Amino acid sequence: MRLLCIGDSSTPGGLRPCHGLAEAAVEGALSITMSGPEGVVETLRRSQYDIVVIQLAQPDTRLLRHIRNSRIPTPVIMIVRASTPAEVADALSIGADDCVSSTIEPVELLARLRAIVRRTGGHDSLSLHVGRMVVNVDRRQVRIDKTPLPLTPREYDVVELLTLRKNQVLSKEALLDNLYAGQEEPHGKIIDVMICKIRKKMREFGITDPFITQWGIGYRLNEQAFIPLGARMNAHNASATPASRETSLPVTRGINVISPISKMDVL
Template identity: 65%
Template sequence: MSGPAGVVETLRRSHYDIVVVQQAAPDVKLLRHIRNSRIPTPVMIVAQNMTPAAVADVLSVGADDCVLASADPRELLARLRAIVRRVSGHDSLTLHIGRLTVGIDRREVHIDDKLVPLTRREYDLFGLLALRKTQVLSKETVLDSLYAGESEPYGKVIDVMICKIRKKIRAFGIDEPFTTLWGIGYRLNEDAFAPLGSRMDSAEGRGVQAAKESCIPVMSGINILAPVAALDIA
């Protein structure tokens, strides 16, 4: 990045789940510039050396975590995921959304305590939408998250996976697990997973039937931005 201004401009142009800043020692300058620019993206500082005072300084300015570069990669990855999970409004490794339960650690999806038979990639996609249940995800964002560091397939593969997941979810009596915003992307349809009684009451109150979804391709987490130095946490 071309200095703090370049970092801020990049964050404004693209969506990232978390920013990873690698420094010799915790320094508040870049972080303060990010926060003064009203960029809400969570930030983790990874430093070669640190003192309690330096850690306190960056945390007070707006860092979400500060860890030593010598930290075990598994710990680092767990910390990154924990920050993203908390920012998304989840406080545990098990996400509960009405009848839906997503076990992040077990990589399993259940509806009414019954396992949904998803493939590895289908789980990755479904878990991403569940973790960001309030957000609309573009195909580009999903591709970056699912195939980071790999050769990305064509964007249509996301549409195909969405259709396959829909069919599997519909076997549990849920017709519209995803909301499609044409030309933008997909979002988890929380209302579809509401307990049966509450969903019926809500539908009667509105007096309007939800529009049917289609599997027509849309024409158009963890994304991690490491602005100061590359950081391999795989």
């Protein structure tokens, strides 16, 4: 999961992830990029992030309002040290997807982050369904027609990420950031190798083209490839059936810290 964490650079230790985020990053579950509030909209337009975390001493909705007014669709969670129910309600009404205390336990925070990312991608449970394929996030297992697909841990991560972001093209850089979560990253060619191996394994199940390659950009999940064969044949037959005619007349078919942007966004 690739996360942009926005801290308050005016306070001591402001550009550090909270305890829960730091613990999740150590486990390799998150790739965290730290940033101050300056230039955040431009950063989100330029790079792909799964979720934004705004961590503050108290709820301040100016930055959140700026992100939403700029029509940035990335989900946002606020982590605050102290808040009132009215302040939380205000943040949620403006466009925050969640607002939690900085004392939240790492396991709960990580679960909330994952749940928000899943819902944003159109998935409402720990099982991601795409035609014949089911990705069990809790078990880290992919099944095709109820049969487990033998994947390495990194290959599973690629399939899960492309399934979660099924309507987006993910660059190799974004895939690397998510897979290696701040660790020393290998050359981008490793993504091509993993995609090739996954394709080969899925061909054994009759899925010939699970991913669409956007040359020079990245990869996207090909949902059409996972449509059950029977449904595909029915759709083909329906499209091939001639229109009914009632008469003989013719019928017509109808943990890196990024530097502030030099040109600051105006809040």
